[in-house]
Amino acid sequence: MNVSVVLFTSDLRLHDHPPLRAANDAREVVPLFVRDTGVDAAGFAAPNRLAFLADCLRDLDAGLRERGGRLVLRSGDLVEEVCKVVAEADADEVHMAADVSAYAHRREQRLRRALEAEGRRLHIHDTVTTAVAPGGVTPAGSDHFAVFTPYFRQWSAQPLREAFGAPRSVRVPEGIGSEELPSRDGLSGLSEGLAEGGETVARKRVTAWLRSGVQAYEDRHDDLPGDATSRFSPHLHFGTLSPVELVHRARRAGGPGAEAFVRQLAWRDFHRQVLAARQDAATADYRTKHDRWRSERTAGEEIEAWKEGRTGYPVVDAAMRQLRHEGWMHNRGRLLTASFLTKTLYVDWRVGARYFLDLLVDGDVANNQLNWQWMAGTGTDSRPNRVLNPVTQAKRYDPDGAYVRRWIPELAAVEGPSVHEPWKLRGLDRAAVDGYPDPIVDLSEGLARFKRARGKD
Incomplete structure (x- = not known):
C-alpha cells in the first residue's frame, strides 16, 4: 500500500480538508505537523498563538485517534523534517494547503525541489484556507x-466546491516517531482571557x-x-x-x-x-503617500500610552485593554485604535501592526497588515485620508458607555455617555475618576498635523 504525508499548517481540522481527503483515498497516511523553527526565528511565535496552537494540535490528535490514526509532531526546519518523515514512511507524495505569504511561498518551493530530487511529489491544494x-x-x-x-x-x-465531512478512518503506518504534543501549561506571557482552541x-x-x-x-x-x-x-x-x-x-x-x-x-x-x-505589502506601503511618520524614537511616550490603554480617550483605551486581556479585539475597536495611532498620533502603521501581532491570537499576516494599511491610508482604501474621531465613534457604537466601563475600572463610576469625555467632568464627578489620564493629544491638533503631513491643509 502506498503512503502519503499530509502536512498540516494553518488548516488544523478534519472536516472539509482537501489534502487529507486526497491522501486518505485507499492509502496509509502520515498526518504531520512541523513546528517550523523558521517561523519562530521570524518572530511569529507569540505566546497567545502558541497556546492556541497547542490546543488545536491536541484536539486534532484526539480526532485522529478516534478514527484509528494519530498526529505526528516534529520540530526544526520544515523542509528537512518533512523529508525525514517521507523517508521513514517511504511515502511517495506530500499533500498540503496553499498559502500566500512570501515565507510560505519560499518554503513551498524549497520543499518541492527537495521532494522532486528524491522522486517524490508535492501536491498543493487551493480553497483550504x-x-x-x-x-x-x-x-x-x-x-x-x-x-x-x-x-x-x-x-x-x-x-464553491462542495464541503465534505471528516474521514471515518485514518490509517497511519507503524514506526513513525513523534514528539510529545505541546500544552499551554507552562507558557508565560499569555493573555488572561485567552480563548480555547481546537476544531x-x-x-x-x-x-x-x-x-x-x-x-x-x-x-x-x-x-x-x-x-x-x-x-x-x-x-x-x-x-x-x-x-x-x-x-x-x-x-x-x-x-x-x-x-x-x-x-x-x-x-x-x-x-x-x-x-x-503583492507579497511586499506585509512590510511596505501598498500605495505610498510618502509619509514621514513619527518614529518610536520621536513618539515613544505616546506609543507606550497607546499600547497600555492610557491615551485619555476611553474607547481607544478600552479596546487596547481588551487586546491585552483576551489576545483579541472587537473589529470596531481595531479600526478605532489603528486610526488613532496612524492618523491622530501620525505614527507608522508598522509599529501598530507589529504590536497587534505580538498579542493577537488571530494574528494573520494578510488580514493584520492589510487592515492596518487600509486604516493608515496606504492600502486599498479609496478614502486614504479618512480619520475616525474616537469620541464620535464611541457615542455611536457604545452609546451608554458599557464597553468602556467594562474595560476601564477607573471610569466605572461615570454614568452614561459622559464616560467618553471624562476630561469634561467637573466637581465631584471629576474627582470620582481615579487615576485616569487626560488626553495625550488634542484631536484637532492631531488632525491638523495629519493634514499637514499629507498636504491636505
Missing part, C-alpha cells in the same frame, strides 16, 4: 483586485452562532458592548474552521445577517489575494 483561491478571480489587465466592491461581485458569483470548540461555536447570533449580525456587528461578532477569526487563522463550509452554512441560514457575515469572509479572501500578488 480560503473560500475562493487567490487568483481565482482577477480583473482585466491585472493579477489581483485592488478594490473590494468589484472583487466581491465576482467572488460572490463563483461556484471541537470551533464547530460547537459555529452551530450555536448560526442558530442564535447570525440573524442580528448585520445590525449588531459594530456594537461594542453587545459583542455580537462571531469570534471565528482565531479559528479561521489556525484553520480549525473551513471558509468554504462557513460560506455554505451561512448561505443556507439565509437573511441579511448571514449575507453580511459572508461579506466579511470575502474581505478575508480579498486581503489574501492582495498579499499573494
